[in-house]
Amino acid sequence: MTTLTYRDALNQALREEMRRDPNVFLMGEEVGVYQGAYKVSRGLLEEFGPTRVVDTPITELGFGGVGVGAAMVGLRPIIEFMTWNFALLAIDQIINAAAKMRYMSGGQVGVPIVFRGPGGSALQLAAQHSQAFESLYAHIPGLKVVAPATPADAKGLLKTAIRDNDPVIFIEGEMLYNTKGEVPEEEYTTPLGLADIKRSGDHVTLICHSKTVSVALKAAEQLAEEQIQAEVVDLRSIRPLDEGTILQSVGKTHRCVVVEEGWPFAGVGAQVVDTIQREAFDALDAPVLRVTGADVPMPYNKHLEKAAKADPGKVVAAVRKVLYLE
Amino acid sequence: DASRGFLGGHGIVGGHIPLTAGMAFAIKYKGGDGVAVCYFGEAAANNGAFHEALNMAGLWKLPAIFICENNRYGMGTALDRASATYNISERGSAYDMTREIVDGQDLLEVMAAMDRAVVRARKPSAPTLLEIRTYRFMGHSMSDPIHGHYRTKEEVEAHRKRDPIILWSEKLIAEGLIDETGVKAMDAEVMAEVEDAYQFADQSAEPDLAELYSDVYAPTSVNG
Numbered sequence: 001m002t003t004l005t006y007r008d009a010l011n012q013a014l015r016e017e018m019r020r021d022p023n024v025f026l027m028g029e030e031v032g033v034y035q036g037a038y039k040v041s042r043g044l045l046e047e048f049g050p051t052r053v054v055d056t057p058i059t060e061l062g063f064g065g066v067g068v069g070a071a072m073v074g075l076r077p078i079i080e081f082m083t084w085n086f087a088l089l090a091i092d093q094i095i096n097a098a099a100k101m102r103y104m105s106g107g108q109v110g111v112p113i114v115f116r117g118p119g120g121s122a123l124q125l126a127a128q129h130s131q132a133f134e135s136l137y138a139h140i141p142g143l144k145v146v147a148p149a150t151p152a153d154a155k156g157l158l159k160t161a162i163r164d165n166d167p168v169i170f171i172e173g174e175m176l177y178n179t180k181g182e183v184p185e186e187e188y189t190t191p192l193g194l195a196d197i198k199r200s201g202d203h204v205t206l207i208c209h210s211k212t213v214s215v216a217l218k219a220a221e222q223l224a225e226e227q228i229q230a231e232v233v234d235l236r237s238i239r240p241l242d243e244g245t246i247l248q249s250v251g252k253t254h255r256c257v258v259v260e261e262g263w264p265f266a267g268v269g270a271q272v273v274d275t276i277q278r279e280a281f282d283a284l285d286a287p288v289l290r291v292t293g294a295d296v297p298m299p300y301n302k303h304l305e306k307a308a309k310a311d312p313g314k315v316v317a318a319v320r321k322v323l324y325l326e
Numbered sequence: 327d328a329s330r331g332f333l334g335g336h337g338i339v340g341g342h343i344p345l346t347a348g349m350a351f352a353i354k355y356k357g358g359d360g361v362a363v364c365y366f367g368e369a370a371a372n373n374g375a376f377h378e379a380l381n382m383a384g385l386w387k388l389p390a391i392f393i394c395e396n397n398r399y400g401m402g403t404a405l406d407r408a409s410a411t412y413n414i415s416e417r418g419s420a421y422d423m424t425r426e427i428v429d430g431q432d433l434l435e436v437m438a439a440m441d442r443a444v445v446r447a448r449k450p451s452a453p454t455l456l457e458i459r460t461y462r463f464m465g466h467s468m469s470d471p472i473h474g475h476y477r478t479k480e481e482v483e484a485h486r487k488r489d490p491i492i493l494w495s496e497k498l499i500a501e502g503l504i505d506e507t508g509v510k511a512m513d514a515e516v517m518a519e520v521e522d523a524y525q526f527a528d529q530s531a532e533p534d535l536a537e538l539y540s541d542v543y544a545p546t547s548v549n550g
Contacts, residue, residue, distance in 0.1 A: 068345055105334055165547065
């Protein structure tokens with residue numbers, strides 16, 4: 001094992017997969033000469049050259065579509081969006097082209113492509129730079145959606161996503177890039193659609209992904225001081241959703257809180273709760289509660305932003321509710 | 327038929343233009359001598375996808391041919407009610423792209439323009455914007471009368487006189503390469519082929535309901 005930042009783990013994944021398959025290339029704003037807006041693609045231009053590490057104009061719809069077109073005829077593009085907020089411009093190419101091409105062409109034309117970049121909030125980037133869109137894309141048949149929380153998962157899942165024959169929405173996080181973690185030194189890939197128990201416990205299940213995994217783990221530490229053992233289930237992949245691991249955990253703990261950074265209405269948690277009430281209704285001793293981002297555009301003010309975010313305190317409060325301790 | 331390089335019709339106006347630039351990118355990336363070609367109407371040339379794709383095609387000198395069939399009407403909107411300028415080919419200049427206006431009613435002129443564009447795409451790999459001027463004889467769709475709301479009968483009749491198929495037939499007849507009966511026989515042959523295709527589609531069995539869920543995702547999720 002070696003300790004890597006989330007950023008460097010992604011860099012390794014890109015490097016390994018570009019070495020492995022000459023059809024893999026990286027395209028996006030500032031990915032080459034600038035070494036990446038968040039330095040995820042540092043050094044790739046020097047190793048692979050401008051044909052495979054392509055800086056683009058600021059035209060997300062345009063180069064999103066270029067990626068899909070290239071994937072339709074045999075290449076394996078990795079399209080980087082500087083943030084997922086800007087990718088809204090490219091959503092027609094993602095939803096109407098990439099997600100539907102195989103189906104519309106009767107299986108003739110697939111689109112093996114990865115759209116990746118940071119999503120969610122950082123610190124005081126305000127409404128247009130702080131959005132978490134997992135559920136938007138997870139709603140679409142034909143797409144897969146991945147949101148790794150740790151360096152090890154980021155590397156393993158990005159390698160798998162690049163090799164996947166379907167379009168993958170790969171959501172990283174500005175606040176995650178500097179986080180460190182243990183990463184295996186030998187080559188490995190992490191399957192999509194498989195959640196991961198980041199902390200086991202018997203009293204309540206905390207279902208989370210991406211940045212909210214650390215929120216859930218901090219909440220679990222606070223709860224442990226009150227002899228409440230929380231099980232932290234990191235979804236890692238939103239679509240396909242690992243219902244098995246969810247149901248197994250809830251079957252054991254009988255109580256559940258779903259934590260996500262995104263907005264509450266029709267969020268990822270709404271889907272998770274539906275799975276639980278449908279498949280594990282009798283196992284529940286309390287309604288499933290959710291801790292989400294506030295149902296508002298992200299405010300700029302520091303204190304308002306803090307109030308808008310899912311945090312350990314809110315998770316602990318929700319857990320106390322599902323344990324009827326309030 | 328993707329195996330013959332037909333990458334499909336696309337339901338989003340202009341949405342396929344960036345896809346074409348991507349295919350041209352792939353050709354240049356792999357070093358082939360292929361050419362990526364797409365067709366769109368003058369109405370699509372006002373869409374953002376057109377401008378973003380042509381900018382990159384011009385910037386990266388991609389082997390692509392962007393064919394704008396300027397038939398004057400985007401559904402019920404004449405070009406002069408949708409675009410600040412009538413000349414679509416001029417937009418190529420914004421993207422450092424060779425551009426031509428071609429008389430779409432003249433088969434030989436269209437062929438010659440395409441030849442130039444294909445050669446240009448292959449050596450030295452550069453894109454072309456062809457504005458092929460033509461005219462829409464029919465309504466936008468079955469439910470749109472040929473004339474009435476947005477154009478007059480006289481206008482349509484005038485343009486019908488320059489039907490490219492009739493012009494070409496007259497030329498061949500004038501040069502003694504074919505006679506009237508030969509043209510009529512060819513017409514009949516084509517009609518039969520269309521009828522045959524129609525019957526095939528009409529009488530083909532409905533797909534099995536299991537098809538509903540096929541091809542949403544690739545059969546093998548991860549390759550190798």
